[in-house]
Amino acid sequence: MTSDEGTGAAAAPAEPAVPAAPAGKGLSVRGVTLSYGGTPVVRELSLDLPHGGLTMIIGPNGCGKSTLIKALARAIKPDAGAVLLNGTDLRAYRGRAVAREVALLPQSPLAPEGISVRGLVRRGRYPHHTLLRQWSPEDDTAIAFALERTGLTELADARVGELSGGQRQRVWIAMVLAQQTELLLLDEPTTFLDVAHQYELLELCAELHREGRTVVAVLHDLNQAARFASHLVVMHEGRVVAEGPPAEVLTAELVGEVFGLPCDIVPDPRTSTPMVVPHAKLVPGRPL
Amino acid sequence: MTATEERAVGARVERPRGMVVIGRRLALPMSRAALLVGVGIVLALVAAAVATLTMGRLGVPLGELPTALTGGAEGKSLFVLDRLRGPRLVVAIAAGAALGLSGALFQSVTRNPLGSPDVIGLSGGAGAGAAVVALKMPDVPVSLGALVGAAAAITLVYFSTGTGFRDPGRLIVAGIGVAAIALALTQYVVYAVERERATALTAYVNGSLAARSWEDARDIGLALLVLLPLTLALSRRLEIGEMGDEIAAALGAEPKRTRTQAVLLSVLLSAAAISVAGPIAFIALTAPQIARRLTGGSGAHLLLSALMGSLLLVLADLAAQQLPMDDMPVGIYTMAIGGIYLGYLLTREWRKGRL
Numbered sequence: 073m074t075s076d077e078g079t080g081a082a083a084a085p086a087e088p089a090v091p092a093a094p095a096g097k098g099l100s101v102r103g104v105t106l107s108y109g110g111t112p113v114v115r116e117l118s119l120d121l122p123h124g125g126l127t128m129i130i131g132p133n134g135c136g137k138s139t140l141i142k143a144l145a146r147a148i149k150p151d152a153g154a155v156l157l158n159g160t161d162l163r164a165y166r167g168r169a170v171a172r173e174v175a176l177l178p179q180s181p182l183a184p185e186g187i188s189v190r191g192l193v194r195r196g197r198y199p200h201h202t203l204l205r206q207w208s209p210e211d212d213t214a215i216a217f218a219l220e221r222t223g224l225t226e227l228a229d230a231r232v233g234e235l236s237g238g239q240r241q242r243v244w245i246a247m248v249l250a251q252q253t254e255l256l257l258l259d260e261p262t263t264f265l266d267v268a269h270q271y272e273l274l275e276l277c278a279e280l281h282r283e284g285r286t287v288v289a290v291l292h293d294l295n296q297a298a299r300f301a302s303h304l305v306v307m308h309e310g311r312v313v314a315e316g317p318p319a320e321v322l323t324a325e326l327v328g329e330v331f332g333l334p335c336d337i338v339p340d341p342r343t344s345t346p347m348v349v350p351h352a353k354l355v356p357g358r359p360l
Numbered sequence: 361m362t363a364t365e366e367r368a369v370g371a372r373v374e375r376p377r378g379m380v381v382i383g384r385r386l387a388l389p390m391s392r393a394a395l396l397v398g399v400g401i402v403l404a405l406v407a408a409a410v411a412t413l414t415m416g417r418l419g420v421p422l423g424e425l426p427t428a429l430t431g432g433a434e435g436k437s438l439f440v441l442d443r444l445r446g447p448r449l450v451v452a453i454a455a456g457a458a459l460g461l462s463g464a465l466f467q468s469v470t471r472n473p474l475g476s477p478d479v480i481g482l483s484g485g486a487g488a489g490a491a492v493v494a495l496k497m498p499d500v501p502v503s504l505g506a507l508v509g510a511a512a513a514i515t516l517v518y519f520s521t522g523t524g525f526r527d528p529g530r531l532i533v534a535g536i537g538v539a540a541i542a543l544a545l546t547q548y549v550v551y552a553v554e555r556e557r558a559t560a561l562t563a564y565v566n567g568s569l570a571a572r573s574w575e576d577a578r579d580i581g582l583a584l585l586v587l588l589p590l591t592l593a594l595s596r597r598l599e600i601g602e603m604g605d606e607i608a609a610a611l612g613a614e615p616k617r618t619r620t621q622a623v624l625l626s627v628l629l630s631a632a633a634i635s636v637a638g639p640i641a642f643i644a645l646t647a648p649q650i651a652r653r654l655t656g657g658s659g660a661h662l663l664l665s666a667l668m669g670s671l672l673l674v675l676a677d678l679a680a681q682q683l684p685m686d687d688m689p690v691g692i693y694t695m696a697i698g699g700i701y702l703g704y705l706l707t708r709e710w711r712k713g714r715l
Contacts, residue, residue, distance in 0.1 A: 142606060145609070145610040146609060146610070147605070147606040147607075147609040147610050166612070167609075167611075167612030167613065167614055168611075168612035169612070170612060171610060171611045171612035172612075174610070175610065176606065176607065176610035177607075178604065178606035178607055178610070180604070181603050181604050181606070181607045182471065182602065182603050182604045183603070184599070184602045184603065185652075186652070195599065195600060195603065195611070196611070198596070198600055198611045198612070198613065199611055199612050201596070203593060203596070204386050204387075204388070205386060205387045206379070206387055206388055206389055206596060207379045207381065207387035207389075251611070257610075
């Protein structure tokens with residue numbers, strides 16, 4: 073289950089080398105060390121993100137999951153090791169070429185003052201433009217598609233600053249959808265959303281996954297992660313400690329060890345996926 | 361032309377909204393609102409320019425202006441056009457544009473209207489550098505002094521905030537300190553030279569357009585010719601950078617490099633303007649903000665900021681020439697009016713909790 077092949081990271085190639093492992097389509101990480109503000113957060117981590125999968129990354133605060141997802145979209149550059157896209161080191165690509173394949177929604181993006189919904193979504197088209205050609209024939213269809221999928225068509229001319237928190241998050245999702253990438257990376261996309269909007273967003277992720285896109289999300293809620301993920305990655309102190317199908321990965325021992333939360337795992341009554349039921353303080357360990 | 365061909369094909373290729381398309385390779389954003397505002401500013405600028413040349417005791421009569429401008433000027437008109445007001449007007453237009461651009465760049469990089477060269481000490485540093493060189497080192501070009509002064513001021517601000525240009529509150533506090541040091545230096549230099557020379561050099565304290573020459577006009581014109589296209593080329597990446605570094609990097613926009621280039625261009629533009637006109641206050645602060653308000657949209661609005669800067673400076677200089685104050689330096693007018701706007705901005709940002 074553990075995929076942390078520390079030895080593979082010994083030599084950090086200065087120039088993009090041909091990867092030894094037969095990394096296929098999609099993103100993979102080879103012996104990557106990442107630091108945030110000088111201190112290393114992720115150490116010699118290796119991971120393959122299943123192509124066409126819906127991968128959820130979970131782990132306690134400070135385990136490096138957000139740092140990792142940023143590195144996957146080259147928003148953070150690795151100190152050592154490499155992130156591979158379709159088998160080639162990200163550093164060998166031009167910025168916009170990566171952005172045509174991989175889209176990232178970070179935790180707290182800034183909406184410029186006075187921008188309209190359509191204006192913000194249009195900015196997702198940036199990787200498809202050049203200095204002198206800031207328009208492409210696919211722009212209108214991509215923007216219309218993104219607005220429609222996020223239910224924002226009628227709000228297209230509204231100002232982003234005047235929307236509710238849930239609507240605003242949908243605008244950002246629409247922006248990354250307009251980017252028309254095969255891979256979508258979402259860093260805690262459900263934060264600040266009420267519970268109904270959280271599920272709405274997760275359903276959208278599942279739909280996009282069913283349509284063939286690769287979706288990777290960092291999530292806090294273990295039950296939501298287990299319910300929606302096709303592949304679960306558990307991180308702890310900068311390392312991957314377990315990965316695989318949620319039913320195999322999410323055990324009471326693992327949750328106790330990684331999160332320090334004594335719990336039972338029961339099947340979700342709706343989906344039969346594993347569900348975490350924390351122990352109540354007064355009646356420890358009683359099965360349901 | 362390909363654009364017409366495409367239209368002829370019919371419904372298959374739609375003409376993009378808000379875009380100017382020339383051929384297959386060129387498509388640039390141009391919203392209707394921005395176009396209208398741009399045309400409006402240009403018309404106002406032409407009117408202000410005509411007023412500058414015609415008003416007052418020495419003004420060229422309006423009826424004679426077309427012949428005078430096309431080479432038929434003689435006598436008093438020739439003197440006024442060629443020596444007195446012509447170069448002054450051209451310097452005002454170009455320096456105003458440079459200041460407007462410089463402000464738009466910096467405000468975009470700091471994501472805050474208060475992150476403007478005149479608030480954070482950049483203009484003051486350029487003025488001090490220009491004064492030191494003009495008065496103490498007559499062999500060195502004034503523009504080099506302005507550039508060194510501006511670069512020194514911005515470096516000082518960058519390192520004294522401890523957080524670079526990110527925190528607007530710290531930026532303003534550090535900027536006030538640096539601006540005060542720069543002003544003290546300028547005043548010391550002006551005080552230290554002989555009295556009669558010093559009166560002509562109050563320009564470096566307040567900023568003035570009096571007695572500008574065609575050489576000044578050529579210098580600032582050339583600087584603008586080089587720096588304007590470079591600035592415009594940065595515009596889209598600046599827009600993307602306003603959404604935060606992470607998203608900008610994920611879109612392939614290299615936010616750190618963009619920021620460095622923008623700060624560099626902003627310093628060069630400010631220094632160019634200040635070396636011909638002195639540290640004229642608050643054009644850089646107000647022009648981009650007014651341009652943004654007028655279009656109601658978002659983005660850096662670089663070209664409109666430049667036009668608005670020209671208009672503001674020409675208007676302020678018109679006031680300086682025509683009001684009965686004996687050609688007081690134009691910088692005093694912009695300081696008085698811009699100061700009120702700065703106060704308003706400070707209160708607003710304070711209330712919004714962004715300071």
